[in-house]
Amino acid sequence: MSPLDRRRFLRGAGAAAAVGVAGFVGTEILQGSASAAVIEPTFNINPFQFGVASSPLRNVIWTRLAILPLARDGRAGMPDGDIPVRWKVARNRDGSGVLAEGTAYALSGNGHSARVEVAALPQATAVFYWFEYGNWRSTVGRLKTAPAANSNPSAMTAAVISCANFEHGFFHCYEHIADHEVDVVIATGDFTYADSYNPGYGSKARSHLPAGECFTLADYRLRHSQYRADPQEQAMRASAGMVLTLDDHEVDDDWAGSTPDYLEDAAANSGPGTFWERRHNALQAHWENTPLPFMMRPVRSLMPNSYQTLNWGRLADLHLLDTRQFRSRQDKGRRFEENRYMLGPDQLAALGDSYRGARWDLLVNQVVMAGWTHGGPGTEKASDSWDGYRAERRRVIRQWSDRRVANPVVLTGDVHFGGADSVFDDFDGLSTKAPEIISSSITSGGDLEGDWAGSRVVLDALPLHMYHRRRGWTKLDITSQRIHIQWRGTEVVSARAAQPDRIFQSADISAGQHDFSNTSW
Numbered sequence: 001m002s003p004l005d006r007r008r009f010l011r012g013a014g015a016a017a018a019v020g021v022a023g024f025v026g027t028e029i030l031q032g033s034a035s036a037a038v039i040e041p042t043f044n045i046n047p048f049q050f051g052v053a054s055s056p057l058r059n060v061i062w063t064r065l066a067i068l069p070l071a072r073d074g075r076a077g078m079p080d081g082d083i084p085v086r087w088k089v090a091r092n093r094d095g096s097g098v099l100a101e102g103t104a105y106a107l108s109g110n111g112h113s114a115r116v117e118v119a120a121l122p123q124a125t126a127v128f129y130w131f132e133y134g135n136w137r138s139t140v141g142r143l144k145t146a147p148a149a150n151s152n153p154s155a156m157t158a159a160v161i162s163c164a165n166f167e168h169g170f171f172h173c174y175e176h177i178a179d180h181e182v183d184v185v186i187a188t189g190d191f192t193y194a195d196s197y198n199p200g201y202g203s204k205a206r207s208h209l210p211a212g213e214c215f216t217l218a219d220y221r222l223r224h225s226q227y228r229a230d231p232q233e234q235a236m237r238a239s240a241g242m243v244l245t246l247d248d249h250e251v252d253d254d255w256a257g258s259t260p261d262y263l264e265d266a267a268a269n270s271g272p273g274t275f276w277e278r279r280h281n282a283l284q285a286h287w288e289n290t291p292l293p294f295m296m297r298p299v300r301s302l303m304p305n306s307y308q309t310l311n312w313g314r315l316a317d318l319h320l321l322d323t324r325q326f327r328s329r330q331d332k333g334r335r336f337e338e339n340r341y342m343l344g345p346d347q348l349a350a351l352g353d354s355y356r357g358a359r360w361d362l363l364v365n366q367v368v369m370a371g372w373t374h375g376g377p378g379t380e381k382a383s384d385s386w387d388g389y390r391a392e393r394r395r396v397i398r399q400w401s402d403r404r405v406a407n408p409v410v411l412t413g414d415v416h417f418g419g420a421d422s423v424f425d426d427f428d429g430l431s432t433k434a435p436e437i438i439s440s441s442i443t444s445g446g447d448l449e450g451d452w453a454g455s456r457v458v459l460d461a462l463p464l465h466m467y468h469r470r471r472g473w474t475k476l477d478i479t480s481q482r483i484h485i486q487w488r489g490t491e492v493v494s495a496r497a498a499q500p501d502r503i504f505q506s507a508d509i510s511a512g513q514h515d516f517s518n519t520s521w
Contacts, residue, residue, distance in 0.1 A: 030058075030117035030294050031087075031104040038105070039081030043067055048131060048138035049076070050225070051234035053291040056146045056184055056241040057310050057320075059121050061087060061129045062291035063138055064113040065106045069229040070209055074221030074285075078112045085114050086132040089121060093128045093140055104131075111221055111288035123148050124313070141238040144183040147313035152480075156312050157182040159240070160474040162413020163190040163249075163441030166227055168202040169493025173442045173473045174236035176488065176501035180475065184310075185240050186318065188413035188439065189247025189366040191290070192227050194220060194282060202446035205494045213252075215278055220285035228289055243310055244290055245320050246303065247366040247414065251282040254384050256327045276301045307347045309354040316478055317358040319351060323366045332383040335390055342389040348396070355403040359480050359511065363410045363434075369393060370421040370436050372461045382461065385414075397425060397433050407511055409483065410436040411474075416445040418474065418487040419467035420507060420516050432514045437485060438467075439474040443493045447471070466521040468504045483509045485516075 049066040063085070068077025083106040091097030099121060106114040114131070121127055124147035131138040147153045159177045177185060194214035197204055214220045227233060248254050252275075254261045260275045273281075280301040287298050295305040306322040326344030334340060343351065355361060363369075372382035386393045400408050410423060418440035425431040448470060472489020486506045490499040507516040 029100065029102055029119070031102055032107065032115070032294070034082040034084075034105045034107070036108050037081045039079060039083060041079055041081075041083070043134065043136065046136045047133055048136065050228040050289075051139050051237055052129070052131065052141040053237040054129065054141050054143040054241040055243055055291040055293070056144060057243055057308060058293040058295075059118045059143065059145060060115055060291045060293050061089070061118065061131075061141065061143065062113065062115045063106075063131045064111060064228065064289060065133070066112070066225065066229070069225050070222070071225075072210070072218075072222065074111070074218040074225065076112065076221075076225055078108070080108055082107050083112065083133070087114075087116055087129065088132070089118055089127050089129045089143075091122075091125075091127060093142070095128070095130075095140075099127060111285070113288045115291065115294070117293060121145050124151065124153060139234065139238050142181065143241045146310060147315075149311040149313065151313040153313040153315050154479065156184075156316055156476075156478040158184050158186050158476040158478070160186045160188060160411055160413070160437070160439040160476065161191075161442055162188045162439045163416055163444035164227075164233075165190075165193045165195075165202070165249075165441070165444040166230070167193070167197055167204050167206060167208050168446045169205045169443035169471065170496055171230055171232035171236075171442060172490050172493060172499040173471065173488075173501075174232045175498070176490075177473060178235040178239035179501070180239075182240050182475070183312075184318075185236065185242045186364055186411060187242060187244040188364055188411060189245050190249040190413065190441075190444070191244060192224055192286070193249045193444075194223055194251060195249060195253055202444060203494060205443075205446070214282070215273065217281040217284060220281050221288070224285050224289040242291060243308075243318060243320055243364065244292065245364055245366060246283075246286065246306065246322065246324055248324060248384075250286050251279055251324070254330065255279070255324060256329045256384075257325065259329050307343075307350060311356075311358070314358050315480060316360040316362055317354065317356065318362050318364055319354060320364045321351070321366070322347060327389070330383040330388055332388060335383065335388045338391045340389050340391060342386060342392040343396075348392070348399075351396070352399045352403055355399070355405050357404075357406075359407060360478060360483065361405050361408045363408065365410055365412050367414045368412055368421075368436070368438065368462065369410050369423050369434075370462065371424065397423065400433060407509075407514075408434040409509060410434050412436055412438045413441070415462075416441040417467045417469050418472055418489070418504065419462070420465040420485075420505075420519075421463060422465070422515065434514055435509050435516055437474060437476075440468065440470065440472040440487065440489055442473065443471055445471070447492055447494050465516060466505055466507075466519065470502075470504055472504065481511055485509070
């Protein structure tokens with residue numbers, strides 16, 4: 001695989017043609033163009049069955065058409081052909097004060113998804129958007145646009161989410177997040193699960209479609225359709241813009257670069273086609289079903305420009321890491337070797353170049369960065385985390401010193417519990433370089449104490465300041481002086497009935513201090 005062009009990454013160049021919209025001089029809009037025959041069918045039901053989504057990264061708005069969301073071929077009941085849909089962005093939820101509008105195409109080759117990048121919207125402003133087709137109209141979505149890169153916003157709010165397995169429960173936490181109307185939702189990975197059911201990882205509250213593991217494009221499309229049709233997920237997506245990173249379960253559990261699950265090997269690749277074909281199918285379906293910008297559209301089995309930085313004024317930079325596409329294969333016996341990569345040279349260089357002196361640098365990261373205690377049972381998971389790539393972790397930490405990064409903070413999910421730990425300088429336990437905030441799973445692991453087999457020894461292997469085992473999410477209230485953290489969630493995800501939004505733990509990180517304070521534990 002040829003390395004990504006990191007200069008292209010830094011420029012943030014898109015892979016689509018600009019389309020002007022009459023009446024909106026100076027508004028750059030990327031909305032794609034028809035690639036197949038254009039059709040305008042008549043629908044007897046609202047075709048916006050998957051709701052809407054958006055992202056402050058290049059101001060993307062997204063939808064996907066469906067009349068039979070769970071059709072087994074993954075096409076959601078849609079006919080062949082590209083379908084024009086109208087879109088609008090306005091200052092007010094009631095639709096008044098239109099800022100931009102146009103026509104985009106729900107492309108047949110992209111699962112009848114439509115996305116638009118509307119660059120010249122007012123900055124640091126909550127705007128509202130929707131799509132229309134015929135007499136049908138989508139849900140109205142809310143997007144908070146990012147402040148100007150050199151501005152000084154006083155505050156930012158974010159929700160951090162991870163690990164939402166449809167089979168393990170209902171997405172009550174998504175409904176809670178929607179109630180908070182944060183500035184941005186940060187997804188650290190495992191937003192959709194391609195796996196078959198494993199009873200060792202949690203109780204089963206509902207069943208995936210298709211049954212079993214995903215391999216073909218139709219498989220992945222149907223699995224995404226099931227998630228996107230969920231009303232609680234739709235409520236969250238409509239409430240705030242999202243930035244998403246890709247972890248393993250969207251493709252295959254614990255995949256790394258060109259290899260499938262290192263613990264299963266042949267079994268993980270026993271479906272039709274090669275792993276490269278499977279990876280292409282997974283990335284294509286992920287692109288079709290999330291509000292990613294055009295520059296991330298998959299090319300064969302590669303998602304280019306997958307690592308990005310979102311500037312929230314000078315208050316915070318969100319560095320979206322990709323720890324899957326470019327990593328070396330997991331091998332616990334080689335974790336100390338210098339030539340093993342988690343990010344790869346190009347991404348590491350781009351990360352270093354993206355540091356610009358923001359008050360906070362938030363690394364949106366998939367797997368635990370802190371060190372593990374090795375030697376006991378149940379620590380195989382460490383091989384998939386940064387502990388399996390110690391030289392690469394050391395290179396990231398060294399960048400913080402070389403680039404004078406004042407306040408690095410690592411945001412992580414993956415391990416199905418909420419927690420707080422510290423990233424040490426070479427893990428001597430003496431010099432803390434960054435706090436790590438671990439967000440619990442939305443549903444993965446099921447109710448309360450449910451989690452993967454052997455999770456107790458995994459917990460014992462991590463030097464945590466705090467952990468909680470409930471399902472949940474993490475709310476961040478960020479100012480120039482501190483980050484206030486609330487580990488929120490619920491104790492029950494197996495029941496469909498509404499559940500309370502609880503605060504399980506809380507803490508602060510003060511600027512200039514690389515540790516947690518004002519803790520509830």
